[in-house]
Amino acid sequence: MKYILQFGIILLISFVGELLNRVIPLPIPASIYGMLILFTALCTGVLKLSHVRETGKFLIIIMPLMFIAPAVGLIESWEIMQEFIVAIIVISIVSTIAVIGAAGHITQLIIKFKGKEEKR
Amino acid sequence: MNEILRNSLFFGVALSIGTFIIGTLIKRKWNFFLFNPLLVSITLTIATLLLLGIEYNSYNDSAKYLTYLLTPATVALAIPLYEQLLLLKRNLTAILVGIASGVICSGVSIFAMALFFGLNHTQYVTLLPKSITTAIGIGLSAELDGYVAITVSAIIFTGLIGNIAGDLLCRILHIKHPIAKGIAIGTATHVMGTSKAMEVGEIEGAMSSLSVAVAGIMTVGASIIFQWWI
Numbered sequence: 186m187k188y189i190l191q192f193g194i195i196l197l198i199s200f201v202g203e204l205l206n207r208v209i210p211l212p213i214p215a216s217i218y219g220m221l222i223l224f225t226a227l228c229t230g231v232l233k234l235s236h237v238r239e240t241g242k243f244l245i246i247i248m249p250l251m252f253i254a255p256a257v258g259l260i261e262s263w264e265i266m267q268e269f270i271v272a273i274i275v276i277s278i279v280s281t282i283a284v285i286g287a288a289g290h291i292t293q294l295i296i297k298f299k300g301k302e303e304k305r
Numbered sequence: 306m307n308e309i310l311r312n313s314l315f316f317g318v319a320l321s322i323g324t325f326i327i328g329t330l331i332k333r334k335w336n337f338f339l340f341n342p343l344l345v346s347i348t349l350t351i352a353t354l355l356l357l358g359i360e361y362n363s364y365n366d367s368a369k370y371l372t373y374l375l376t377p378a379t380v381a382l383a384i385p386l387y388e389q390l391l392l393l394k395r396n397l398t399a400i401l402v403g404i405a406s407g408v409i410c411s412g413v414s415i416f417a418m419a420l421f422f423g424l425n426h427t428q429y430v431t432l433l434p435k436s437i438t439t440a441i442g443i444g445l446s447a448e449l450d451g452y453v454a455i456t457v458s459a460i461i462f463t464g465l466i467g468n469i470a471g472d473l474l475c476r477i478l479h480i481k482h483p484i485a486k487g488i489a490i491g492t493a494t495h496v497m498g499t500s501k502a503m504e505v506g507e508i509e510g511a512m513s514s515l516s517v518a519v520a521g522i523m524t525v526g527a528s529i530i531f532q533w534w535i
Contacts, residue, residue, distance in 0.1 A: 195377045202380065213525050214444025219380035220518065227387040234384070241381035244374060248496060249343050251375045252439050253321040254368035255457040256347045257354070261361045262454040272422035273455065276432055277462045280414040281493050282474060284436055288407025288516075289480035289489030295399035296482055 191240035194232065198222050311359055317367030324349040341465060343497070379440035379521075386518045389511050396484055403485065404516050407492035408523045411436045427451060433528055435459040438495040441521040445528055460495070467494020468501045487512025492520040 202219030226232040259266070266273065310316045328345030354364055386393075393400060412433065419429040431451035434442035439460050446456035471490040475481075480489055483506055490498040491513030499517055503510035 195380055198380050199376045202376070213529075214376075214441060214448065216376040216379035216440050216444055217522060217525055219376065220383045220386075221522070223380050223383035224386055227383065228390070234387070237381065237384060241384040244378040244381045245385070247374070248378045248440075250322060250325060250371050251378060252343060252457065252461060253325065253346050253350060254317070254365055254372045255439070255443065255454065256343075256461050257321075257350050257368070258361060258365065258454040259347075259458050260351055260354070262452055265452055266455050266458070269422065269424060269428055272418070272424060272428070273432065273459055274462070276415055276418045276422070277435060277459055278466060279418060280411055281436070281463050281466045282478075283414045284407045284411045284493035285471070285474050285480070285489040286478045287410035288403050288492040289475060289478060289485045291406040292399050292403030292488045293480060293482045293485035295402055296396065296484060299399065 188240055191237050194236055195223075195240060195244070198226075307357055307359065310357065311363040314367050317364040317369075318371055320350055320353060320364070321346065321368050321371055324353075339469075341468060341497075343461065344465060347461075375440040375443065379438070382438075382514075382518045382521075385511075385514045389515050392508075392511060393515060399484065400488060400512070400515070401519070403488045404492050404519050405523060407436075407489070407516075408520055408527050411493070411524070412527055430528075431455050432459050434524060435463050436493055436495065437521045437524045438517050439464075441525065445525060449528060461497070464494050464497025467498025471498045471501050472505050483508040484512050488516045491516030495520075 198219045199215060201222060202215035202217070205218040206213065206215040223232070223237065227234065227237075325342055325346040327349065328340070328342030331345055332340045332342055350364075353359075354361065415432050415435070416429070419432065424432075427450060430449040431446060432455075433449065433451070434445040434456055437445070437460070439457060442456050442460045443453055446453045467490055471494055472486075475486045475489055480486055486505065487502050487509040490502045490509070495517050496514075499510065499513040502513035
């Protein structure tokens with residue numbers, strides 16, 4: 186019963202997210218609406234962790250399996266991709282390094298700055 | 306035989322999971338960075354399909370049932386987000402500003418390089434969600450009218466960089482604080498980088514999974530603004 190309830194709640198929230206995606210004219214996927222709904226429900230106490238935890242963790246653990254089919258779909262879009270394959274590779278590498286540098290250093294700076302402030 | 310595989314409801318799912326398990330076993334035996342279970346699974350699945358002469362659509366008619374779970378799985382990301390609420394609250398400013406600067410840096414650097422390479426709008430929005438988790442990236446690319454399959458490959462390629470070199474890049478760039486490391490790896494390279502961050506340390510892993518969710522939401526917001534702007 187526990188797992189049926191947990192799976193049911195997560196699917197129901199996904200469905201509400203889907204509805205919001207259809208109704209609200211913004212490019213926000215159903216999954217994001219669903220994530221916000223679940224997070225809000227947990228923070229406000231409408232749902233408890235025990236209502237979603239095991240099934241949710243299971244879904245997160247098997248998540249890599251869900252990427253296989255879309256990635257294999259690459260063989261279908263190979264022709265479009267060939268047009269800018271060099272750009273894809275260069276942009277991916279350079280911007281990944283840039284994002285790691287920016288996000289990491291700014292987080293580190295603020296933590297250090299706040300730490301010094303608290304010591305005073 | 307091929308006719309049976311083509312019409313099978315379970316061949317695609319079995320092939321996907323089977324090759325992933327092979328990838329996991331290879332990774333366990335030889336811990337070489339290119340033996341990433343996901344990469345091995347994708348390569349073996351494509352090789353099998355080409356070898357047996359099975360079209361992608363026949364395979365996907367079965368394998369799509371795995372992909373179907375992406376939306377519920379992303380909804381479930383709210384759970385680790387909620388579990389780290391205390392750590393999140395305590396370092397809220399640093400975390401949010403850090404992730405935001407990563408998201409802005411991602412958008413700006415992709416935009417600049419898209420101009421440099423002379424990419425058209427569709428190609429540009431295809432690459433825009435490349436740092437966020439696949440579930441959100443697929444949705445965003447579809448909403449922005451990008452090439453979803455290419456977005457997925459850029460996301461997976463980016464994730465592989467994080468999984469292979471996330472920790473190394475942090476060390477080279479002198480990012481030492483565990484929270485900062487987690488935020489950097491999670492914001493730049495989503496779930497695949499996060500699995501590496503989990504190996505580095507508990508705080509790194511927790512902060513990385515947190516930034517996967519937050520960077521995803523921020524990127525959706527930023528992409529809307531970017532789309533209006535351009």
